[in-house]
Amino acid sequence: MSTYLKALGLPVYLATTKKSYAGNDKYLEANTQTMDALKHTLSKEYLSIVSHFDSAFVVWNTLTSLKEQASNKLERELSGEESEQAC
Numbered sequence: 081m082s083t084y085l086k087a088l089g090l091p092v093y094l095a096t097t098k099k100s101y102a103g104n105d106k107y108l109e110a111n112t113q114t115m116d117a118l119k120h121t122l123s124k125e126y127l128s129i130v131s132h133f134d135s136a137f138v139v140w141n142t143l144t145s146l147k148e149q150a151s152n153k154l155e156r157e158l159s160g161e162e163s164e165q166a167c
Contacts, residue, residue: 081121088117096140103135111136 085093091110094101101107114136119127122143129146130139 084121085114085117088113092117095136097137099137102137115139 082093082096085096089110091101091107092114095107095110095114101111115134118130118136118139122130126143126146130142133139133142
């Protein structure tokens with residue numbers, strides 16, 4: 081996804097990674113373009129989670145947080161299975 085956003089232009093990508101872009105009128109167009117790109121590429125499940133946000137920075141951080149949580153959960157489950165198999 082970040083590669084796609086970078087292809088849309090550096091300001092679009094930076095709207096997801098720079099907190100200073102959030103709520104700043106100077107970067108309103110970049111935020112709008114980023115939000116449009118995200119809305120067109122997200123699944124209905126993820127869109128329902130972030131549809132009430134108006135900042136690309138907040139949306140991006142929410143999505144990456146969800147990804148990290150899922151990854152951590154998977155790691156815990158796998159390590160639990162490994163410890164069960166060792167017994």
